[in-house]
Amino acid sequence: MTPYYSDGAVTIYHGSCLDALPELEPVDHVITDPPYSEHTHSKQRSGHSLTSGHGSPRKIIDRPRDLGFAAMDAATRGFVCGDIARLAARWVVVFSDDESTHLWRADLTGCGLDYVRTGHWVKLGCTPQFSGDRPAQGAEALTICHRPGRKRWNGGGSHAVWTFPIVKHIGGVGRYHTTQKPEALMSELVTLFTDPGETILDPFMGSGTTLVAAKRLGRKAIGIELEEKYCAIAAERLRQGALDLHSSCEINGRIGNASMDSSQSTFLAEGSER
Ligand SMILES: C[S@@+](CC[C@H](N)C(=O)[O-])C[C@H]1O[C@@H](n2cnc3c(N)ncnc32)[C@H](O)[C@@H]1O
Numbered sequence: 013m014t015p016y017y018s019d020g021a022v023t024i025y026h027g028s029c030l031d032a033l034p035e036l037e038p039v040d041h042v043i044t045d046p047p048y049s050e051h052t053h054s055k056q057r058s059g060h061s062l063t064s065g066h067g068s069p070r071k072i073i074d075r076p077r078d079l080g081f082a083a084m085d086a087a088t089r090g091f092v093c094g095d096i097a098r099l100a101a102r103w104v105v106v107f108s109d110d111e112s113t114h115l116w117r118a119d120l121t122g123c124g125l126d127y128v129r130t131g132h133w134v135k136l137g138c139t140p141q142f143s144g145d146r147p148a149q150g151a152e153a154l155t156i157c158h159r160p161g162r163k164r165w166n167g168g169g170s171h172a173v174w175t176f177p178i179v180k181h182i183g184g185v186g187r188y189h190t191t192q193k194p195e196a197l198m199s200e201l202v203t204l205f206t207d208p209g210e211t212i213l214d215p216f217m218g219s220g221t222t223l224v225a226a227k228r229l230g231r232k233a234i235g236i237e238l239e240e241k242y243c244a245i246a247a248e249r250l251r252q253g254a255l256d257l258h259s260s261c262e263i264n265g266r267i268g269n270a271s272m273d274s275s276q277s278t279f280l281a282e283g284s285e286r
Contacts, residue, residue, distance in 0.1 A: 017247040026243045029215035029236040033095035040210035045107040050083040052109040097123035103205045104157040116155040125157040131172030167204040188219035198225035220246025
């Protein structure tokens with residue numbers, strides 16, 4: 013397999029992880045954010061709300077939203093879980109919508125891993141429920157598994173709940189991927205679950221946020237991505253190695269993101285209405 017990008021700490025492969033995973037050597041951990049369930053992909057909405065300037069909504073424009081990649085299917089999930097279980101020496105942390113955590117848990121444990129916990133990322137600033145007829149979705153799940161045996165992490169007795177603002181698209185800049193994870197969130201997970209010098213695999217790397225966090229924190233990382241445009245973006249982020257505007261805001265303001273939401277007259281909300 014020829015890497016798309018390699019810098020000594022991080023390697024990126026362009027292509028399907030279904031082809032790449034069987035070729036890889038064992039790693040220490042897998043931290044990944046795969047495509048969501050069909051349910052979530054089909055319910056995506058985005059809304060642009062104009063306000064009066066005093067915070068009260070004046071008008072909401074609500075429309076379907078295409079995430080730009082296909083939903084997860086059972087065959088892919090089963091195949092990927094088999095390879096993840098074979099490759100990971102310690103932690104396996106997989107993001108999903110709440111609706112499919114049980115499927116990831118069943119496939120990962122079916123491949124021999126221990127189920128440890130279901131964590132949650134509380135998504136500050138995510139979309140409201142445009143229809144107003146049910147509660148909005150406000151968090152994403154993380155299925156946390158481990159190879160059988162002694163477990164160790166760097167979080168002591170803390171809870172598997174992480175509260176960080178979503179990555180927003182402001183004035184055409186600042187977000188590289190439709191479902192980009194906040195760099196501060198990924199840095200927290202890398203810090204908690206892994207040690208310096210270890211190797212983290214993300215087989216659905218998107219714009220490479222896991223890899224950027226890993227490299228900055230002295231870990232090694234391997235990423236795989238189907239879309240070449242995201243490989244290029246990830247490589248550029250890794251080359252730059254600098255905090256972007258969103259990351260620095262998120263690190264400094266883990267609870268709340270007032271500096272980014274106070275654009276007086278508009279806000280942009282994207283997410284799923286389910
Ligand atoms: C939820 S996104 C990951 C976003 C990422 N966490 C970020 O911060 O940018 C999932 C990614 O998996 C990619 N993908 C889907 N199927 C794939 C496959 N079979 N192999 C590799 N990548 C795949 C999609 O193109 C998409 O970019």
